[in-house]
Amino acid sequence: MSTSAVSEKEVAPKGGGAAHHGHGHGHDAHGDENDLWPPDAQFGTASLGKIGMWFFLCSDALSFGGLLLGYGILRGQSTQWIHPGEPELGINFTAGLTFLLICSSVTMVLAHAAAVENKRKEMLMFLGLTILGGVLFLTGQFKEYFGIGGPGLIEEGLVFGHSAYASTFYLITSFHGCHVLTGVIYLTVIFIRALLGQFEGGKHNHIEIVGLFWHFVDLVWIIVFTFVYLVPNS
Amino acid sequence: MASHVNRKEYWTIFVVLFVLTVLEVGVVYMGIPKTPLFIALSGLALVKATCVGLFFMHLKHETSILRRSIAIPMSIPAFYAFILIAEGAWRRLPW
Numbered sequence: 001m002s003t004s005a006v007s008e009k010e011v012a013p014k015g016g017g018a019a020h021h022g023h024g025h026g027h028d029a030h031g032d033e034n035d036l037w038p039p040d041a042q043f044g045t046a047s048l049g050k051i052g053m054w055f056f057l058c059s060d061a062l063s064f065g066g067l068l069l070g071y072g073i074l075r076g077q078s079t080q081w082i083h084p085g086e087p088e089l090g091i092n093f094t095a096g097l098t099f100l101l102i103c104s105s106v107t108m109v110l111a112h113a114a115a116v117e118n119k120r121k122e123m124l125m126f127l128g129l130t131i132l133g134g135v136l137f138l139t140g141q142f143k144e145y146f147g148i149g150g151p152g153l154i155e156e157g158l159v160f161g162h163s164a165y166a167s168t169f170y171l172i173t174s175f176h177g178c179h180v181l182t183g184v185i186y187l188t189v190i191f192i193r194a195l196l197g198q199f200e201g202g203k204h205n206h207i208e209i210v211g212l213f214w215h216f217v218d219l220v221w222i223i224v225f226t227f228v229y230l231v232p233n234s
Numbered sequence: 235m236a237s238h239v240n241r242k243e244y245w246t247i248f249v250v251l252f253v254l255t256v257l258e259v260g261v262v263y264m265g266i267p268k269t270p271l272f273i274a275l276s277g278l279a280l281v282k283a284t285c286v287g288l289f290f291m292h293l294k295h296e297t298s299i300l301r302r303s304i305a306i307p308m309s310i311p312a313f314y315a316f317i318l319i320a321e322g323a324w325r326r327l328p329w
Binding site: 066216 | 239241244245248251252255258259262268271272275276278279282283286287290291292296297299300303304307308311312314315318319322
């Protein structure tokens with residue numbers, strides 16, 4: 001598909017979507033025209049996809065909430081949290097991973113800003129950087145678990161199932177890691193669609209929705225980093 | 235969707251998040267007692283999470299009903315966590 005030709009065709013003026021509303025709801029699964037729906041009394045101009053993503057994120061946050069609360073209860077009641085032979089979690093390396101996720105959140109909002117302003121190259125560059133941030137985070141987590149150029153946590157004696165400390169740590173961080181992986185795949189799909197010219201002319205709805213998911217992953221990591229890594233042992 | 239693009243705001247939030255992360259790690263190395271440290275860490279994490287939600291996820295610009303439909307469900311696990319922590323602290327008091 002020649003992208004320049006497509007962008008010529010797909011760049012519709014804002015008002016051009018009005019005719020599209022007439023199609024009714026049957027064809028709106030396509031979704032790109034969500035930006036152009038008339039404002040809703042309760043939700044304003046938020047698109048259906050965006051509201052859907054928010055409600056999904058709420059349920060996802062409750063999953064994380066359950067895991068973290070379970071972790072808190074187990075840890076709060078334990079007389080000995082870290083057993084002999086188990087390593088303590090390294091803070092400095094993980095602080096770097098936290099910084100990486102914050103950076104990728106910034107590139108995500110900048111990609112969205114570029115999409116709104118119809119700056120194609122900038123949008124693609126920042127989407128690419130966001131994906132890179134996610135891949136680097138996953139690499140970092142792999143290094144933390146299995147070790148690259150040095151022993152990982154498993155080798156150091158933190159084994160899933162051997163203690164509440166080990167099990168809650170792996171459960172929570174790998175559940176988050178799955179979200180990062182999902183986010184990277186989701187972002188890659190959006191990146192390819194952007195490359196094909198589907199988000200030209202300020203169609204930023206899908207960029208904003210993938211952004212919501214990505215920022216949520218960052219937000220959860222902020223909580224996980226604080227309560228799993230930083231809270232000290234008595 | 236009114237397009238809320240405010241690059242200056244994004245960079246400000248980035249700096250805030252960076253400084254708060256450094257502060258969080260710094261506070262752990264400062265060796266202050268456990269209870270104030272825990273309170274400080276929780277506060278910092280909450281501020282950071284709120285910053286991401288309000289500015290990066292554009293909640294600041296959404297309608298109040300969308301904001302509330304998110305804030306109310308989210309406050310339930312937060313409230314539960316608060317009760318658990320308060321209860322744990324209560325039992326550890328030297329009665």
